[in-house]
Amino acid sequence: MAKGNFAACLGVSLVYEGGWSDNKADPGGATMKGITLGTFRTFKPGATKTQLRNITQSDVEHIYGVGFWDPIRGNDLPFGVDMATLDYGINSGPSRAVKDLQRVVGAPVDGKMGPGTLKAVILADNKATIQKLCARRLTSMQGLKIWKTFKRGWSRRVADVEAKAVAMWLAHAGMPAPSRQSELNAEANKAQDQAQAQTKGAGGAAGGGVAAGGGNAAVSAEPNWWMIAGIAAVVVVVIAILVIKSRQHKDRAAAYKAAAATV
Known part of the structure; x- marks a missing residue:
């Protein structure tokens, strides 16, 4: 202990x-x-x-x-x-x-x-x-x-x-120093991969939201603006969450790399 x-x-x-x-x-x-x-x-x-x-x-x-x-x-x-x-x-x-x-x-x-x-x-x-x-x-x-x-x-x-x-x-x-360094670098890489996945997810959500909104508008002479607004609001929230998660994983990746460098 x-x-x-x-x-x-x-x-x-x-x-x-x-x-x-x-x-x-x-x-x-x-x-x-x-x-x-x-x-x-x-x-x-x-x-x-x-x-x-x-x-x-x-x-x-x-x-x-x-x-x-x-x-x-x-x-x-x-x-x-x-x-x-x-x-x-x-x-x-x-x-x-x-x-x-x-x-x-x-x-x-x-x-x-x-x-x-x-x-x-x-x-x-x-x-x-x-x-x-x-x-x-x-x-x-x-x-x-x-x-x-x-x-x-x-x-x-x-x-x-x-x-x-x-x-x-x-x-x-x-754990020996070389193994510790390898483990910490592996955690850094994992966090970086998670950050990239979240960034891609944010981009995909933005594209999907635009497509959904555009699609609704295209099929109706009088588009349901409440539905479009609701979809847009959900998309904004999802994107915000993914962006925050991406930033946090980037911080984790940087922190693990710094910790590995001091081993």
Whole structure:
């Protein structure tokens, strides 16, 4: 299990959490290294924005350790799964991260990392668990009102965490470096193929929509504009979904290639 892996996992998350932020579009409000003022105040009641902005590294590690790593029982999770779960928890809360992890491994969903969940995680295919958890995380993000604002950064972050978590699992599974590199490159190629398939699908949907609309108009002196509009609306939605999926798989391909290059 990943006991002692907290620093390595947190280091990946902190790259994305960045420094000071007080973005009005972010419902979390004032944030430093991913720690909101509200969270900081649970550890230091009455803390100000200035104090948050000058938070010490020891406080950062303590807050992430007690508030995020401990609730997901990071020390008891397999290598790589701990990273994917921690980063998800930092973004969306430990309970949500655990619930999706439970869904992935087929454990009862209660948001608590109990012995039954741990057993299911340990017995599961770790690489598949990481990939499925990251996919669920991204789907959850797409349902948020602020998705349009943060979608590019979030997509790249989840892809990067997925690739690094898989690389970590492969390394701790004892796989030799050349084999790890080959495995990661294979995942990159698979993601690229998926991206290309989604792009072709979007093009096909666009062509099919035009043909359907044109066909309806051609066979009737008074075309059913409501039907045409309905078909057009469905086509637009399908194309949008395929374009988003294509972009996400491109991000995954790039992340896996970068992970392979560091082996």
